[in-house]
Amino acid sequence: MNKNMQRLVNIAGKERRTIIGLMSGTSLDGLDIALCDFVGHGTHTSVFLRAFTTTPYSSEFKKQVKSIFSKRQVDLESVCLMNAYVGRYHADLINASLKQWQVEPSEVDAIASHGQTIYHAPASLHKIDGMPDATLQIGDGDHIAVKTGIVTLSDFRQKHIAAGGEGAPLAVYGDYLLFSEEGQNRIMLNIGGIANFTFLPGDLDTTRIFSTDVGPGNTLMDAYIQSRFPDRFFDADSELALSGTANDGLVAALLDHPFFEQGFPKTTGPELFNLAYLEQAQQRSGTAQLSPADVMASLNQFSAISICNALKRTLGAERFEVFLSGGGMHNPLLIRNIEQRLTGVVIRDTAELGVSPDAKEAVLFATLANECLVGDKLDFGPGKMRIPSVHMGKISLPE
Ligand SMILES: Nc1ncnc2c1ncn2[C@@H]1O[C@H](COP(=O)(O)OP(=O)(O)OP(=O)(O)O)[C@@H](O)[C@H]1O
Numbered sequence: 001m002n003k004n005m006q007r008l009v010n011i012a013g014k015e016r017r018t019i020i021g022l023m024s025g026t027s028l029d030g031l032d033i034a035l036c037d038f039v040g041h042g043t044h045t046s047v048f049l050r051a052f053t054t055t056p057y058s059s060e061f062k063k064q065v066k067s068i069f070s071k072r073q074v075d076l077e078s079v080c081l082m083n084a085y086v087g088r089y090h091a092d093l094i095n096a097s098l099k100q101w102q103v104e105p106s107e108v109d110a111i112a113s114h115g116q117t118i119y120h121a122p123a124s125l126h127k128i129d130g131m132p133d134a135t136l137q138i139g140d141g142d143h144i145a146v147k148t149g150i151v152t153l154s155d156f157r158q159k160h161i162a163a164g165g166e167g168a169p170l171a172v173y174g175d176y177l178l179f180s181e182e183g184q185n186r187i188m189l190n191i192g193g194i195a196n197f198t199f200l201p202g203d204l205d206t207t208r209i210f211s212t213d214v215g216p217g218n219t220l221m222d223a224y225i226q227s228r229f230p231d232r233f234f235d236a237d238s239e240l241a242l243s244g245t246a247n248d249g250l251v252a253a254l255l256d257h258p259f260f261e262q263g264f265p266k267t268t269g270p271e272l273f274n275l276a277y278l279e280q281a282q283q284r285s286g287t288a289q290l291s292p293a294d295v296m297a298s299l300n301q302f303s304a305i306s307i308c309n310a311l312k313r314t315l316g317a318e319r320f321e322v323f324l325s326g327g328g329m330h331n332p333l334l335i336r337n338i339e340q341r342l343t344g345v346v347i348r349d350t351a352e353l354g355v356s357p358d359a360k361e362a363v364l365f366a367t368l369a370n371e372c373l374v375g376d377k378l379d380f381g382p383g384k385m386r387i388p389s390v391h392m393g394k395i396s397l398p399e
C-alpha cells in the first residue's frame with residue numbers, strides 16, 4: 001500500500017485527532033486559524049479549541065485578492081497565479097502560527113482549508129439557462145500540504161453543489177453536530193460579510209434543520225466606509241453610524257429586492273450586495289446626497305432588518321434562542337438594532353456553547369474535515385433543504 005494511504009487510515013483510527021481549521025471570508029480581514037482536537041465523530045463529536053488566531057492580511061495581499069474578487073471580468077492570469085499564491089501564503093501563516101504556539105507540524109493530523117472565495121454564482125443570481133449553481137474558492141490545497149507537511153482537505157463547496165446543494169452555507173453540518181440541543185430551538189446566527197443562520201429545532205428532526213444566507217452582514221458597511229475613508233477598513237464600534245440617522249426611504253429601497261422574497265435556503269455574496277447595489281437604492285430613493293454618517297446608519301439598519309425579517313419568517317410564534325458569531329457581533333449598533341426588533345428573544349454568543357464566536361467558522365471547517373476522515377453518513381432527509389448527505393473536502397498529500 002502507498003504509505004500515504006496508511007497515513008490516512010492511521011489518522012482515521014486515532015482516538016483524538018488534531019485538525020487545523022482555516023477560514024478566510026468575504027471581509028478579507030485575515031486568515032482565521034483554529035487548532036482543534038477532535039474526539040469522536042457525527043453526533044458524538046467533541047471539539048476542544050486549543051488555540052486560535054486571526055492573522056491579518058498584509059495590505060498588498062488584500063489588494064491582490066480584491067483585484068479578482070467578486071467581479072464578472074478579471075485578468076485570468078491573475079486568477080491562475082493567485083490560486084497557487086493564496087495556498088502558499090496560507091501555508092506560511094499556518095507555519096508561523098504553529099511556531100508561535102510551539103506545536104510541531106508532525107503533531108497535526110490534518111488541515112481543513114476553506115480557501116478564498118473569489119466568486120459565488122448560485123443559479124438564482126446568474127440566471128443562465130442550463131448552467132448549474134457554481135462557486136469558486138482559490139488557494140490550492142496541494143500547496144498547503146507540501147509547504148506545511150500536513151495532510152490538507154480543501155475545496156469543500158464543489159461536492160455540495162455536485163450533490164444538489166448551492167455550495168453554501170456549509171455551516172449547517174457543523175452547527176448540527178456541535179450545537180444541537182434536545183428541547184431547545186436554536187438559531188446559530190453568523191454575521192460575517194454575509195449574514196447566515198442555521199435553524200436547529202429542539203425536536204432534533206434533521207429534516208427540519210436548514211441553513212441559509214439572509215443578506216448582507218458587514219459587506220456593504222465595509223465596502224462603503226472603505227470607499228469614503230480609505231484608511232478605515234470597517235466602522236469600528238459603529239462610530240460613523242452612531243453619528244448619523246438612518247433614512248427610512250433608503251432602508252426601504254435597500255430592502256426592495258427579489259432576493260429577500262426568495263424562500264429558504266438561499267445563498268448570496270458581494271456579487272449582488274455591493275456599492276452598485278447601494279448606488280441604485282440611493283437613486284431610487286432620492287438619497288444620493290445623504291451624508292456618509294446617515295448612509296452608514298441606514299446600511300446598519302438594513303442589515304439588522306433583513307436579519308430579523310428572516311428569523312421571524314422562520315420561527316413565527318415558536319420560542320427560540322439566538323447564538324451569535326462572526327465579526328458583526330462586535331458592531332454595537334447592529335446588535336442593538338437587532339435586539340430592538342427581536343424583543344423577548346434571548347441573544348447570546350457561541351462562547352456559551354464552548355466555541356469562541358470569532359473562531360466558530362474555522363472550527364466548523366475542521367469539523368467537516370473530521371467527518372470526511374472518520375464520519376458515517378449523515379442523513380438530512382429527502383433534500384428539500386438542499387443539505388446533501390455527503391462528506392466534503394478533497395485530500396492533498398504532502399508527499
Ligand atoms: N469592533 C467592531 N466594530 C464594528 N464592526 C466590526 C468590529 N469588529 C469586527 N467587525 C466587523 O466584522 C468584520 C469581520 O467579520 P468576519 O471575520 O466574521 O468576516 P468573514 O469571516 O470575512 O465573513 P464571512 O462570514 O462572510 O465569511 C469586519 O470587516 C467588520 O465589518
Ligand SMILES: CC(=O)N[C@H]1[C@@H]2OC[C@@H](O2)[C@@H](O)[C@@H]1O[C@H](C)C(=O)O
Nearest residue numbers: 117120168169170171192194213361
Ligand atoms: C460562497 C461562500 O464563500 N459563502 C460564504 C460567505 O460567508 C458567509 C456566507 O457567505 C456563507 O454562505 C458562506 O460561508 C459560511 C462559512 C458557510 O458556508 O456556512
